[in-house]
Amino acid sequence: MTQEELLAQIYKKDSNAFNTLYNMYSKSLYGVIFNLLKNKEEAEDVLQEVFVKIWKNVDSYNESKGRFFTWILNIARNAAIDRLRSKDHTKNLKNLSVDNFVHILDHNATVVNRIDAIGIREFVKKLKPVCVRIIELLFFKGYTQQEASDELAMPLGTVKTQNRTCIKDLRNILEV
């Protein structure tokens, strides 16, 4: 389904629209949110908040704001970061000892997704350490290039090209 077809369906805001939106993106958004919060119940709460926001504001989305996925990704990341900063969260903090998205895979090793997309998990674990860190910061945490460059002590220009190389590795395996 192209983005245009998807949006045409979502604008109807009926139950089919919801099913499509949920089936296409809930797991990905939940992955991002969980990676930030490390707490399943809280991440579920935030996911619900995010869907409400998408549903309410979808009329204000347009292509000039970037890809639709990027738009909802930003909503999800911002909601999760807001939660991180809230008082409720600090209470629940540190109940999981995971630092990044690859650790989440290990941590949830016993939970096998019914539809584990073609063993991406196994591959993701093989990403170079530098790739894990750079994807963690830029994609999962939404760091700017400058922030990532400071955190990794890597020249600004290198961050961008190194990230491309890492995503290329990922694409080679996924064949996309």
Added chain:
Amino acid sequence: MEEFINSGILELYIFGVTTEEENREVQEMAGKHAEVRAEILSIEKAIIDLSYSVSPQLSPEVYHRIRRELIDKHGTEGVVQLQPRRSASSYIGWAAAIVLLGCLGVQYFMYDQEVEKKEAVTKERDKYEQLFASTTKDNEQKEKALRVIRAKNSAIVNLGGQQVSPDSYAKVYMNDADNEVFVDIAGLPEAPEGKEYQVWALTLNPLTPTSIGVLDKNKVADSQGIIQVDNFEGVQAFGITLEPTGGSATPTMEQLYTLGEVKS
């Protein structure tokens, strides 16, 4: 342009960490070059798959909760709660209303006698009208089902029985000209109490199921077992699972009744 793609800007664009100026630049390039657009789609796909794969299991309860929040609550927005109002005028109002009600009662009793006679006749007429309507409806459904099967450009996908019910089968009729998809479940056992069949459109690599319809029992009874479901562009296979009434967010694979690949 090659240089533009290799700079790594498109990845950051999808991640949503570019500045507005950079966004405009990317959009301008994407408008001009198909290669840039294709690259954007590939990066996006990789990133969606990556975040999908690191997501812990999401229970169906979350789906139902969010669905209730977005769909079911939707209709109640804007309903104004009435505040109770108490004053002398409202008591006078009630008194007047009770007197009026008494008068109406007497009138009504007399009127009722006449109405009863008329009602008996009307009832009889309604009965015949209903019979006629249901026969017509039945007929229409049969014709519709037949039309689907006979349509010139209908492609048929045969769904074979799976482990849980090897003798089951179903058929999917895809009419590309009208973009209509129908499923025939005459070869499935009747769904037990509290369960309904749900039809999934599957795309492979990665295997992604999308619900294209929950086969509501009334719908099934009304349609000779041939039911229209949503069209799903690019579908590569169809599957039917037995799910709790109302359907599930993701298919229950242990209850997969039939499965069939679309021949392209």
